[in-house]
Amino acid sequence: MAPDILDATFAALADPTRRAILARLAQGEATVMELAAPFAMSQPGVSKHLRVLERAGLISRGRDAQRRPCRLEATRLKTAMDWLADYRSYWEESYQRLDDLLGELEAGRSGAGEREAL
Amino acid sequence: MAPDILDATFAALADPTRRAILARLAQGEATVMELAAPFAMSQPGVSKHLRVLERAGLISRGRDAQRRPCRLEATRLKTAMDWLADYRSYWEESYQRLDDLLGELEAGRSGAGEREAL
DNA sequence: CAGTTCTATAACTAGATGGTTTTATACGTG
DNA sequence: CACGTATAAAACCATCTAGTTATAGAACTG
Structure with a gap:
């Protein structure tokens, strides 16, 4: 190339x-x-x-x-x-990290309270 | 954007x-x-x-x-x-045209043959 | 042939870019 | 504190870029 x-x-x-x-x-x-x-x-x-x-x-x-x-x-x-x-995997990885974070926040908010905030 | x-x-x-x-x-x-x-x-x-x-x-x-x-x-x-x-469709279209062309050439050359090689 | 339309070229300008060398800053180490 | 290391900033230079206006060429039109 x-x-x-x-x-x-x-x-x-x-x-x-x-x-x-x-x-x-x-x-x-x-x-x-x-x-x-x-x-x-x-x-x-x-x-x-x-x-x-x-x-x-x-x-x-x-x-x-x-x-x-x-x-x-x-x-x-x-x-x-x-x-x-x-480089696709790198931005998908970013989304994955964001996704994980949002998942954790969601779990923390409504559940037993692990990691309540940022 | x-x-x-x-x-x-x-x-x-x-x-x-x-x-x-x-x-x-x-x-x-x-x-x-x-x-x-x-x-x-x-x-x-x-x-x-x-x-x-x-x-x-x-x-x-x-x-x-x-x-x-x-x-x-x-x-x-x-x-x-x-x-x-x-713009993806535009280069795929180009490949399609090339594909069609190769198909026609092949058909013309070997009669009933179905695209043996590139 | 004269005029009009479409496009390219030339010459120029202002500002951005890619590089340099030199100097300054910030931090860690003796 | 003095020194070395890692990085940034400044000043400078050559080249490229994006734009302009003015001109030229090439092809149609009357």
């Missing part, structure tokens, strides 16, 4: 405009103008975000006359998620 | 040194010196990475005399993964 892939992917995802663009593309292809519309940003600004997304492999671009329709490419999202999934 | 949380989380994950630090912390608490050891980087350099991770909520720090042991905090990783999970 080449590190620079994860570097570029996570860096691309670290911007709300780019995440919004991906969310829009999840509904289907869109042109640069369509993607730019919701944002108070110049067209070149959006084009730069698209270039970042493209270089990260998160989108690809076709051609339709003057238009360069963008489409979502989800495999890099899967790569990122696979990396995160290795 | 506050966007700046995802901003900070993904930005923190976009650096290989920081991801390596998280991987190390997955094995248990570690001091700054211990975390710095594997890297050809100054101690303040590592401290700065730790500050980024801490501000992103990905680690927390205790105190043990002069030491400031770091521990992994996984809930922000879960937040990031939850965001990515919304």
Whole structure:
């Protein structure tokens, strides 16, 4: 798993405009103008975000006359998620600890009173 | 889901040194010196990475005399993964298309054969 | 061909980032 | 108290980033 892939992917995802663009593309292809519309940003600004997304492999671009329709490419999202999934046990463990604690509090409150408070 | 949380989380994950630090912390608490050891980087350099991770909520720090042991905090990783999970269907769809394509190729090549290999 | 639409490029700016070295702080030990 | 250890903070530098405006190119339209 080449590190620079994860570097570029996570860096691309670290911007709300780019995440919004991906969310829009999840509904289907869109042109640069369509993607730019919701944002108070110049067209070149959006084009730069698209270039970042493209270089990260998160989108690809076709051609339709003057238009360069963008489409979502989800495999890099899967790569990122696979990396995160290795840590799943750690947050589940956190929930487990919280769960245990809540269980103890519950038992303590209504029962023989072992560990009444924090 | 506050966007700046995802901003900070993904930005923190976009650096290989920081991801390596998280991987190390997955094995248990570690001091700054211990975390710095594997890297050809100054101690303040590592401290700065730790500050980024801490501000992103990905680690927390205790105190043990002069030491400031770091521990992994996984809930922000879960937040990031939850965001990515919304796109799961898109990469599964990609695999489905690839699967369909391979199926068609196979069917075309060997007639009635049912997908002998990849 | 002239004009309009869609997109990309160039040049620039302000601010963030990743690293350094040096210095300061806080704690434990002799 | 003086010293060593662990960490943070400060100041600095080079590079990257996100944005801008202005310009250029490419393709349709009249």
